[in-house]
Amino acid sequence: MILGFFFTYKPLAQASQTVQNWGVLVSAFALGMASVNLIRVHLRRISKGQELDWLYSGALLVALAGMAALGIAKGPSNKTYTFWFDALFTPGQATVYAMTGFYIASAAFRAFRIRNIESAILLISAAFVMLGNVSVGEALWKGFPTYGKWLMDVPNLAGQRGMMIGAGIGGIAGGLRVLLGIEKSYLGGSGS
């Protein structure tokens, strides 16, 4: 795979693509395995019948079976499948995600306190970035977007680049350890 990435020699590229295709197939099978595991876990919960757990697990299994049957039989662009996806799944997941906004507001009120110089810098920076990213910030003072962008483009960028370069070097080191046989934990061993 690595050689296929760096060289344009045709047999090498073909071999690399074959391995890649295997990867796609294996990940598709992994999805099936995940479903089997999910069914086993929830069937066990139903059989135990504790409090309301059996009801939630039952609902999950009915939804899983119903959507899978619809998708396999009629395809994911089918009207009924689309209806359940658009009317139940999408708003449900979006609601869960949106609720974090409310928790953040409550947590910020209780925990975002100026206790030392570092927390003061953090709070002021957060205020500039927040107001710099919304129309009302610019309407209040032209400096909010300017300084908010500077915070993103200079201190944030420096920190992010440092982390990305560090993670990249770590990835190369980790890859070399696997290729050279030093790292064996993925085989169930204890490593070096």
Next chain:
Amino acid sequence: MLQKLEKMDRRIIYLVVFLSLAIPLIWPIGLPISVGPETASLYKFIDSLPARTPVVISFDTSPGGYGELSSGAIALLNHLAKKDLRCIGMGFFDTGPSLMQSALANSLYKGKTYGTDYVNLGYVSGGENAISAVAKDIIAKFPKDFTGKSTSGIPVMQGITTMKDVSLIVTVSSGTPGVAEWIRQVGDPMKVPMATVLVAVNIPNMTPYLNAKQLYGMIPSMKGAAGYEALIGMKALGTSGMDAQSISHLAILFFVILGNVISYASRNKPGSAKGGGRQ
């Protein structure tokens, strides 16, 4: 009074945040919209493409992130449709293609011909590996589209074998695989221009790619969507959403300031265990 405020019921905070979001959505204020340079550069790039140029849009998001991304994605699709560009859709999140169907139905592509002007190829599992495999042979990895029709020979795919044959790739992204994976596997090695519609929480991580020109442009969250809507002259949810976001940010900042004032006052209150007060 201070104690009462300090122990304020969290439901009051939830109510204030809810009202600060709901009222501007129902009655938009019309705050001025500014267009960021990263959004303007994407607009200019797309505007410079000749008609029928193929553009790949990958919906790499779940419904959780789509709420924030939908207005930007629809604004982008509207621009592509206005310019009569070929839209080739796909997704590397299992939910991506279904969300793309919804976005296409709410865009100007609704009035165009499926299979000739646009297509939704569907989903391939395997994350980053799948992106790389698809990039090398698109039709082989998508023998059928999202609706189950054969993709071989459809007019929208004419002249397209690999990702090198498209003029722009845009990932509507809220996680992994997303922008970084696309750049690593396609943007950089195949030298294909890349852009993204991105959730706000990922903007700091992706700014290095933008500054290094590995991304031609970006529609960052709702602010980017509002800016893009202004550029294409089609005000929609992004614009009214920006009012709601403005007021809710103000509400959160108000609570942060209030929390700090209460904390400072209780620390300096005579007899307080925390501060002891000033004599």
